[in-house]
Amino acid sequence: MSTPGPDEARRLLEQELAHREYRGAQETWWDRASRSFLDWLGSLAPDGVGSPGVGRTLLVIAVLVLVAVVVLVVVTRGLPRRRARLRPTAPGGVFDDDDLRSAQAVSAAASAAFRAGDWATAVLDGYRALARGLGERDLVLVVPGATARAIADRATVPFPQFGDVLRGASDTFDAVRYLGAEADESAARRVLETERAVREARPTPTDRPAVPA
Numbered sequence: 001m002s003t004p005g006p007d008e009a010r011r012l013l014e015q016e017l018a019h020r021e022y023r024g025a026q027e028t029w030w031d032r033a034s035r036s037f038l039d040w041l042g043s044l045a046p047d048g049v050g051s052p053g054v055g056r057t058l059l060v061i062a063v064l065v066l067v068a069v070v071v072l073v074v075v076t077r078g079l080p081r082r083r084a085r086l087r088p089t090a091p092g093g094v095f096d097d098d099d100l101r102s103a104q105a106v107s108a109a110a111s112a113a114f115r116a117g118d119w120a121t122a123v124l125d126g127y128r129a130l131a132r133g134l135g136e137r138d139l140v141l142v143v144p145g146a147t148a149r150a151i152a153d154r155a156t157v158p159f160p161q162f163g164d165v166l167r168g169a170s171d172t173f174d175a176v177r178y179l180g181a182e183a184d185e186s187a188a189r190r191v192l193e194t195e196r197a198v199r200e201a202r203p204t205p206t207d208r209p210a211v212p213a
Contacts (some may be wrong), residue, residue, distance in 0.1 A: 023070050074076040091174040092129050093145040098160055103133035108196065122188035127173040130155075130195040139203055148173040156205030162194070 050135045064118035101109070131151045136139040140154045148170035156163040175181035 091178045103129050103136050119183035119188040123176045123183045123191050126191040126195050133199050165194045
Protein backbone atom coordinates (compact mmCIF):
# COMPACT_ATOMS: atom_id res chain seq x y z
CA MET A 1 0.00 0.00 0.00
CA SER A 2 1.58 3.33 -1.12
CA THR A 3 1.91 6.26 1.25
CA PRO A 4 -0.32 9.20 0.22
CA GLY A 5 1.40 12.43 -0.67
CA PRO A 6 0.76 15.65 1.24
CA ASP A 7 -1.96 16.83 -1.15
CA GLU A 8 -3.75 13.48 -1.04
CA ALA A 9 -3.47 13.31 2.76
CA ARG A 10 -4.92 16.79 3.05
CA ARG A 11 -7.81 15.85 0.78
CA LEU A 12 -8.57 12.72 2.82
CA LEU A 13 -8.50 14.69 6.04
CA GLU A 14 -10.88 17.34 4.66
CA GLN A 15 -13.27 14.59 3.57
CA GLU A 16 -13.13 13.00 7.01
CA LEU A 17 -13.77 16.28 8.83
CA ALA A 18 -16.67 17.01 6.48
CA HIS A 19 -18.64 14.01 7.75
CA ARG A 20 -22.02 14.74 9.33
CA GLU A 21 -20.89 14.19 12.91
CA TYR A 22 -18.49 17.14 12.61
CA ARG A 23 -21.07 19.58 11.21
CA GLY A 24 -23.51 21.70 13.22
CA ALA A 25 -21.26 22.06 16.26
CA GLN A 26 -19.72 25.32 17.34
CA GLU A 27 -16.07 25.76 16.56
CA THR A 28 -13.86 24.50 19.34
CA TRP A 29 -10.11 24.46 19.92
CA TRP A 30 -10.13 21.02 18.27
CA ASP A 31 -11.52 22.60 15.10
CA ARG A 32 -8.86 25.31 15.12
CA ALA A 33 -6.10 22.80 15.83
CA SER A 34 -7.32 20.57 12.99
CA ARG A 35 -7.35 23.49 10.57
CA SER A 36 -3.82 24.47 11.59
CA PHE A 37 -2.73 20.87 11.15
CA LEU A 38 -4.25 20.86 7.66
CA ASP A 39 -2.32 24.01 6.75
CA TRP A 40 0.93 22.49 8.02
CA LEU A 41 0.27 19.22 6.23
CA GLY A 42 -0.34 21.04 2.95
CA SER A 43 3.03 22.77 3.23
CA LEU A 44 4.85 19.50 3.89
CA ALA A 45 6.97 18.28 0.97
CA PRO A 46 9.87 15.78 0.86
CA ASP A 47 12.29 18.34 -0.53
CA GLY A 48 11.46 20.73 2.30
CA VAL A 49 12.51 18.43 5.14
CA GLY A 50 15.62 16.82 3.82
CA SER A 51 15.72 13.48 2.07
CA PRO A 52 12.58 11.90 0.57
CA GLY A 53 12.77 9.10 3.14
CA VAL A 54 12.62 11.55 6.02
CA GLY A 55 9.70 13.34 4.37
CA ARG A 56 7.74 10.11 3.99
CA THR A 57 8.45 9.17 7.61
CA LEU A 58 7.18 12.52 8.85
CA LEU A 59 4.14 12.16 6.64
CA VAL A 60 3.30 8.76 8.10
CA ILE A 61 3.67 10.18 11.62
CA ALA A 62 1.43 13.08 10.69
CA VAL A 63 -1.27 10.73 9.37
CA LEU A 64 -1.12 8.64 12.58
CA VAL A 65 -1.49 11.78 14.69
CA LEU A 66 -4.41 12.80 12.52
CA VAL A 67 -6.17 9.47 13.13
CA ALA A 68 -5.68 9.85 16.89
CA VAL A 69 -7.12 13.39 16.81
CA VAL A 70 -10.14 12.29 14.77
CA VAL A 71 -10.90 9.42 17.17
CA LEU A 72 -10.55 11.71 20.18
CA VAL A 73 -12.85 14.34 18.67
CA VAL A 74 -15.54 11.75 17.91
CA VAL A 75 -15.35 10.29 21.41
CA THR A 76 -15.34 13.61 23.28
CA ARG A 77 -18.21 15.03 21.23
CA GLY A 78 -20.28 11.92 21.74
CA LEU A 79 -19.89 11.79 25.52
CA PRO A 80 -22.01 14.86 26.39
CA ARG A 81 -24.91 13.57 24.31
CA ARG A 82 -24.75 10.12 25.90
CA ARG A 83 -24.51 11.61 29.38
CA ALA A 84 -27.48 13.86 28.65
CA ARG A 85 -29.56 10.86 27.66
CA LEU A 86 -28.62 8.99 30.83
CA ARG A 87 -29.12 11.90 33.21
CA PRO A 88 -32.74 12.13 34.43
CA THR A 89 -34.48 15.47 34.53
CA ALA A 90 -35.62 16.74 37.93
CA PRO A 91 -39.43 16.84 38.22
CA GLY A 92 -40.85 20.24 37.35
CA GLY A 93 -44.25 21.82 36.95
CA VAL A 94 -47.41 19.96 36.02
CA PHE A 95 -48.67 22.50 33.48
CA ASP A 96 -46.97 24.14 30.54
CA ASP A 97 -47.11 27.93 30.65
CA ASP A 98 -49.62 28.13 27.80
CA ASP A 99 -51.91 25.33 29.04
CA LEU A 100 -55.07 27.18 30.10
CA ARG A 101 -57.56 24.36 29.54
CA SER A 102 -60.35 23.78 32.02
CA ALA A 103 -60.48 20.66 34.14
CA GLN A 104 -63.33 19.33 32.01
CA ALA A 105 -61.39 19.88 28.78
CA VAL A 106 -58.23 18.24 30.12
CA SER A 107 -60.23 15.31 31.50
CA ALA A 108 -61.93 14.82 28.11
CA ALA A 109 -58.51 14.87 26.39
CA ALA A 110 -57.18 12.28 28.84
CA SER A 111 -60.16 9.98 28.24
CA ALA A 112 -59.77 10.32 24.47
CA ALA A 113 -56.08 9.47 24.72
CA PHE A 114 -56.89 6.41 26.81
CA ARG A 115 -59.41 5.16 24.25
CA ALA A 116 -56.80 5.68 21.52
CA GLY A 117 -54.19 3.69 23.45
CA ASP A 118 -51.98 6.74 24.03
CA TRP A 119 -51.11 5.79 27.59
CA ALA A 120 -48.52 8.52 28.14
CA THR A 121 -50.91 11.33 27.19
CA ALA A 122 -53.65 9.73 29.28
CA VAL A 123 -51.35 9.76 32.32
CA LEU A 124 -50.20 13.35 31.82
CA ASP A 125 -53.58 14.87 31.02
CA GLY A 126 -55.29 12.70 33.61
CA TYR A 127 -53.15 14.16 36.37
CA ARG A 128 -53.46 17.66 34.94
CA ALA A 129 -57.25 17.30 35.04
CA LEU A 130 -56.98 16.29 38.69
CA ALA A 131 -54.80 19.29 39.51
CA ARG A 132 -56.96 21.73 37.53
CA GLY A 133 -60.09 20.40 39.19
CA LEU A 134 -58.61 20.96 42.65
CA GLY A 135 -57.81 24.52 41.68
CA GLU A 136 -61.25 25.22 40.21
CA ARG A 137 -62.87 23.95 43.41
CA ASP A 138 -60.62 26.23 45.50
CA LEU A 139 -59.28 23.22 47.36
CA VAL A 140 -55.64 23.61 46.30
CA LEU A 141 -54.19 26.80 44.88
CA VAL A 142 -52.18 25.46 41.94
CA VAL A 143 -49.52 28.11 41.41
CA PRO A 144 -47.37 28.20 38.25
CA GLY A 145 -44.55 25.66 38.48
CA ALA A 146 -46.29 23.55 41.11
CA THR A 147 -44.96 19.99 41.02
CA ALA A 148 -47.10 16.87 40.92
CA ARG A 149 -45.96 15.77 44.38
CA ALA A 150 -46.66 19.19 45.91
CA ILE A 151 -50.20 19.12 44.52
CA ALA A 152 -50.76 15.58 45.80
CA ASP A 153 -49.49 16.47 49.27
CA ARG A 154 -51.75 19.53 49.48
CA ALA A 155 -54.74 17.56 48.19
CA THR A 156 -54.51 15.16 51.13
CA VAL A 157 -55.81 17.96 53.38
CA PRO A 158 -59.33 17.96 51.88
CA PHE A 159 -59.03 14.30 50.78
CA PRO A 160 -57.06 12.41 53.44
CA GLN A 161 -58.59 9.11 52.34
CA PHE A 162 -56.87 9.43 48.94
CA GLY A 163 -53.36 10.13 50.22
CA ASP A 164 -51.75 6.97 48.85
CA VAL A 165 -53.41 7.03 45.43
CA LEU A 166 -52.74 10.76 45.02
CA ARG A 167 -49.04 10.30 45.67
CA GLY A 168 -49.00 7.24 43.45
CA ALA A 169 -50.56 9.23 40.61
CA SER A 170 -48.05 12.05 41.12
CA ASP A 171 -45.16 9.58 40.99
CA THR A 172 -46.53 8.12 37.75
CA PHE A 173 -46.84 11.60 36.23
CA ASP A 174 -43.25 12.50 37.13
CA ALA A 175 -41.92 9.16 35.87
CA VAL A 176 -43.58 9.61 32.47
CA ARG A 177 -43.07 13.37 32.07
CA TYR A 178 -39.59 13.85 33.50
CA LEU A 179 -37.86 10.48 33.87
CA GLY A 180 -38.65 8.99 30.47
CA ALA A 181 -40.63 6.03 31.81
CA GLU A 182 -42.96 4.15 29.48
CA ALA A 183 -46.63 4.36 30.44
CA ASP A 184 -48.91 1.37 30.08
CA GLU A 185 -52.64 0.80 30.21
CA SER A 186 -52.61 -0.08 33.90
CA ALA A 187 -50.77 3.10 34.89
CA ALA A 188 -53.04 5.28 32.76
CA ARG A 189 -56.14 3.64 34.20
CA ARG A 190 -54.98 4.24 37.78
CA VAL A 191 -54.39 7.94 37.13
CA LEU A 192 -57.76 8.38 35.45
CA GLU A 193 -59.54 6.51 38.23
CA THR A 194 -57.81 8.70 40.81
CA GLU A 195 -58.87 11.85 38.97
CA ARG A 196 -62.47 10.65 38.78
CA ALA A 197 -62.56 9.57 42.42
CA VAL A 198 -61.27 12.94 43.64
CA ARG A 199 -63.62 14.83 41.30
CA GLU A 200 -66.67 12.94 42.61
CA ALA A 201 -65.69 12.94 46.29
CA ARG A 202 -66.78 15.51 48.84
CA PRO A 203 -63.86 17.18 50.59
CA THR A 204 -63.39 16.84 54.32
CA PRO A 205 -64.62 20.00 56.04
CA THR A 206 -61.77 22.19 57.17
CA ASP A 207 -61.34 25.75 58.31
CA ARG A 208 -58.04 26.02 56.52
CA PRO A 209 -57.99 28.09 53.29
CA ALA A 210 -56.84 26.64 50.01
CA VAL A 211 -53.17 25.71 50.31
CA PRO A 212 -50.85 26.80 47.48
CA ALA A 213 -49.02 23.95 45.75
